[in-house]
Amino acid sequence: MENLDIFEVACKYFFQKISEFREILSNKVRALENIDWIYDKGTTKVCQPDEKDKRKRCKTGLEYRSKVEISPDDVETIWEEFNAFFEKTYTADIERISTNEEIGRYEFMATNSKGDRIQCMIYLSGEWNIPLVYLSAFVTARYKNVDYV
Structure with a gap:
């Protein structure tokens, strides 16, 4: 079992x-x-120092992306896989944000109570979109391993 309280x-x-x-x-x-x-x-x-002069760190922009055109059926397959895969991780609070699906923009998000987030965004080719599949992770503020010594 990983100690996910440590930044690294x-x-x-x-x-x-x-x-x-x-x-x-x-x-x-x-x-x-x-x-x-x-x-x-x-x-x-890097966050502001705490009362012990130690600083937490967070990680943004950890991502994979590709400009590739996929079909609406592929989007559904990705949603099913996203849901099945991330429910077995430490980011099991899974959500499909459907606000912009009518214009071909899909967003799936898996989060946890600490604030960590995995995001999958898909843009289908269209008037408003360049086709894209995007996977990203955000790691919320934590202390580095050396700060626990």
């Missing part, structure tokens, strides 16, 4: 989870089989 451990865990999910999508959705994904290792943000 949490970052590694969430990177591993979006990487595993990307691999699942590559196997389940034909349009995603042999595409090139752009990876971004994200940015570490």
